[in-house]
Amino acid sequence: MMSKRQDANSQHNDTKALYDKQILNSAFGVEGQNNTKFDRISFNDARHASIKQLNQCHKATRKLSDDKYNSDGELIEEAQYMVRESPRQFQYNKPLQETVFTLDNSKFQYLNFVYNFLYKCIDIDRVHFCNMDTDSMYLAIAGSQIEGYKYGLKYMIKDQLFYDQHYKEWLPWDNCTVAEEKKLMGLTTEPQGENIVCLTPKCYSLYNENEQNEEIVSLVNRMKRVSEKKANLTTNDYIKCLSDGCNIIATTNNLQMKMGVMSMISMEKSALTGIGDKMVELANGCCASFMYGINADHYLIER
Template sequence: MHSTELNNDFAMFFYINFLTNFQYKTFDRTKMSIIQLDTDSLTLAIAGDSRDYTQAFDAIIKDHEFYNINNGFFFRENGKQKILGVHIEKQGYNCIALSLKNCIIIDEIVLKGVILDQNPQINERTFVNHIIIRTVTAAINTTLAQRKGLMSCLQMERNAITGSHTKLIVLPNQSCFPFIYRIKPDKYFIKQ
């Protein structure tokens, strides 16, 4: 138990170090918004240039010299594994985060702890049904495990979709802001 907490502390230190000493100094934060944040993952919305979504961070780098000197400390190189490294896992035009660990990028659904290939019942309609009628969706993960030389097929059932955060304020220009108690949409200003 103690080593697990220690590992999480190391990961948290790396994560905070990446955010404060690299991301905030390198990227234009006015063109970047955090969609979802977890102890081991970060989903960003990036307002880049007119190229397609594979541009990654190219259009929002504000200090190219600092980026070139320091990106090797954080990002993987040529697909090599790196302990506590940062890499782009998925990219797309649209990202919707319904709650923590639960987001859709384009038509690709990401749901932590659920093997989606084994659960075809989870699709975009499942998320919509959850928001509208509050259905709880179960998923079954099938994995192989070996113990004392004996291979077993394990099936674990878990609740896949249980909650969502639906309190967002959508402004006339389609920007979304979090719901804050006693703050009405007319208090938000859009810089034209």
């Protein structure tokens, strides 16, 4: 599939390249981390929901709607509940070890790039790690104030010889082919901007604003749990969440089919919170892994 995407990019077939990209991006989650393999979600009335809550497989219950009555006080529609169950046994036809290896190997390659390339030839005092995820990193770099912001790492190189010998193992170069730019275990630059606000992993806003142009121009807005297009959030929402510590709410609409009737359910979700639920965030902004019985107060931070 990767070679098909490279061929599509070489032929300037944007539609085919985007199609192959979506398959590649979703393959890991669909095959290895698809909750439908391990969770069962059903919509029930109050009686059936209470029965399922007694099952050992029950995980969570959420109320979606209240009872509805007509003008005569007669019940016309019962309250609906969403019940999540985790079956004790399930059938899975894909090798789970491939999923585990992919996740662990990506972390190894991530650290390999940082310690065996960046730290050896780049002046880290001029680079700040803003946000990191399994397969991506967001860097704020102090380079040239004249050339703009699309100059890569060339103003931060401290060991030019080492950089020239090894940068093609990781990074693309001028006039390289699509296969060389998108090589496996390599890195490529995607969006670039003048400023970035990072709340948690996979939740950030990249925008342009400088002294000459005070208007904020949003380039990329990313968030979790809600649709980016439907939420209609702006960079100012990210800045407000970071500076005021407030919770930004967004309304999402989902279609549900029940008994042959299509219904639309509107739900309010926390789009921006600035709270990471996969790690412990320390007072200085660093993050530490979850460990049972250990919270942020147990860590000592050197000033």
